Amino acid sequence: MGDPTLTIVGFEQPKAQRVRTSATARHRNDRIGEENVDRLQLSEQRLELAGAYSPTDRWTLSLMMPVVHRYVSAVNLAQADIWAPGDLEFRARAVVYRDRKFAPQHLVGLIGGLEFPTSSVERDAEGIPLPLEFQAGTGSWDPIVGASYTMFSDPWSVYLSSVGLFPTRGTANTKAGISFRQTALGQLQPWKFLAFQVGVELRIDQPGYIAGVRDPNTGGHITYGTLGIVALPHDKILLHITAAVPLIQRLDGAHEEGVGITGGLIYEI
Amino acid sequence: MRSEICIGAIALTLVLPNCTMVTDGIEVDVAYRAPATPQAVRTDMGYHVKLDRALIAVGRVELLECDNFARRLWGLFVPGRARAHEESTPTSLGVPMIIDLMESSGTPLFAGTLRPPPGRYCGIRVVSAPADADAIGSTPERTEMLKNSVLLEGVVEDSETGGEVPLRALIAELIRWDLQFDEPLVFDSPRSVSISLQIDHLGWFDGIDFAQFAVLDEGAAMQQRLTENIRSSLVAERL
Secondary structure, three states, X not given: OOXXXXXXXXXXXXXXXXXXXXXXXXXXXXXXXXXXXXXXXXXXXXXXXXXXXXXXXXXXXXXXXXXXXXXXXXXXXXEEEEXXXXXXXXXXXXXXXXXXXXXXXXXXXXXEEEEOOOOOOOEOOOOOEXXXXXXXXXXXXXXXXXXXXXXXXXXXXXXXXXXXXXXXXXXXXXXXXXXXXXXXXXXXXXXXXXXXXXXXXXXXXXXXEEOOEEOOOOOEEEEEEEEEEEEEEEOOEEXXXXXXXXXXXXXXXXXXXXXXXXXXXXXXX | OHHHHHHHHXXXXXXXXXXXXXXXXXXXXXXXXXXXXXXXXXXXXXXXXXXXXXXXXXEEEXXXXXXOHHHHHHHHHOOOOOOOOOOOEOOEEOOOEEEEOOOOOOOOEEXXXXXXXXXXXXXXXXXXXXXXXXXXXXXXXXXXXXXXXXXXXXXXXXXXXXXXXXXXXXXXXXXXXXXXXXXXXXXXXXXEEEEEEEEOHHHOXXXXXXXXXXXXXOOHHHHHHHHHHHHOXXXXXXX
């Protein structure tokens, strides 16, 4: 490996014929609706299995398939426990600028992708699709467009990405709003086998609509602060864990998001 | 080898069966029930009312929590939120519907299911108000119900003289019933109950002397009495 920087899938610099696989577990909590009125409490765990392949030094293609567990509880003590495959995601990342071919310090990339409606549709006893909160995926074809910038300056690295998600109509006649996601991450790698990350993740969502009627508890913006550790216990294995804490919540309606935890393993084939 | 591993991992997740377990929570089914309308309704003053049309528009049904001092106190400090139009919540149904009492036969007409949080509920509020154009039961023949809560049409037969007088009553005002349950509904765990809202429209004309009202003030007092009768004709019954 020419570049000693520890990078998780999606942040790496393309290297011809490089193949990486990963398993990532994510946990998050949401509270939607007014307390004692119509609140839904949602706890989600996802296992994302992904593979990334770089056919050249400029391109990386990746596929990610999540398996989703959702536990939803309503104010009337109703509960739903759902295990289902989520929406398959394909991404292509192209490096459009690098300051030099060998050990570049600056990389600018463009991102394009698509989320496929591979999740199953959960239905009630009458066969009517349940609301989106009870679904493992949106059930829509969602194009992804974005750009990224990476700077490597051993032992530091910086990663910036701006991604827009453009959902189409999905399950239960629901149309999620356009979502803009900004990530800014700084990494310090004092040792070859260990790096520390600190960053900010911002998300701005347009409101969503159900059967043409605005869902009042969608839309707005949220900013997370993130802290993470990346470790290299073996030449081919990378471990990482990140905690994301909401710093600014300006989500529309009654909607609160909780702390998110992400942990994973990357295997370089 | 590399690609086989990737494809295998992705394929594995794609073929994973999904599994959903849904546990129902607290549910309150609400239905209206009205007795069959006879050919002629005999009033307590001896008149026979033959109805051709009898419609009532119901707009909102809401479970009422038993008096909660702390919540009432909190309500004094927290301003209420205006709602542009009726909407359904776990304790209320905002689906407007027009009930044709001429078609009633004593069978329940399902209004919807409330899904309230745990608590003690002492009663139910029902509001009759002019319907929306997209209300359940709204038809081009019932456009009067877009401006009225109740419509009654028919004839009144005087049993003494045998004469018939046409009857047409339109009540535009909002009618609200706060009905108490015999015993509070106490929910502390998931369960389902049904509430029947009995509309006894056969007593709506009691106490009305049609001959007198027609002479005196062209029906305004009759309408007032009719409204009072309607107000006292609804009963909530737990099934």
